[in-house]
Amino acid sequence: xxxxxxxxxxxxxxxxxxxxxxxxxxxxxxxxxxxxxxxxxxxxxxxxxxxxxxxxxxxxxxxxxxxxxxxxxxxxxxxxxxxxxxxxxxxxxxxxxxxxxxxxxxxxxxxxxxxxxxxxxxxxxxxxxxxxxxxxxx
Numbered sequence: 438x439x440x441x442x443x444x445x446x447x448x449x450x451x452x453x454x455x456x457x458x459x460x461x462x463x464x465x466x467x468x469x470x471x472x473x474x475x476x477x478x479x480x481x482x483x484x485x486x487x488x489x490x491x492x493x494x495x496x497x498x499x500x501x502x503x504x505x506x507x508x509x510x511x512x513x514x515x516x517x518x519x520x521x522x523x524x525x526x527x528x529x530x531x532x533x534x535x536x537x538x539x540x541x542x543x544x545x546x547x548x549x550x551x552x553x554x555x556x557x558x559x560x561x562x563x564x565x566x567x568x569x570x571x572x573x574x575x
Contacts, residue, residue: 478521479510483531518566
């Protein structure tokens, strides 16, 4: 039993050494503000995208609310002027993801044609009137 506990502790401590930190508490040039004071980024997901993508947007909304106490809007149609937005979508079915690929603002070659692959990136001025976008592609 002691060997199993020791092995589990070694595994967990090893995992924490190699994990990438993706949450920052201070604003910098390389961060994307999901919540910034009273401002909160809305979540966009295409209505025609897969049901699992829709579910991922809903779960992200719930996670942000659980952590910050602020609930972002989920948008399904057009993008209006915003300081920041989170765009979630698949390469095949999301209109705005397709537009970002066509305009060469994102390069999905690392995930195209792969099973269960995803990419998370930040894009400055992805569309007219949008300041910054956090793009989650799968």
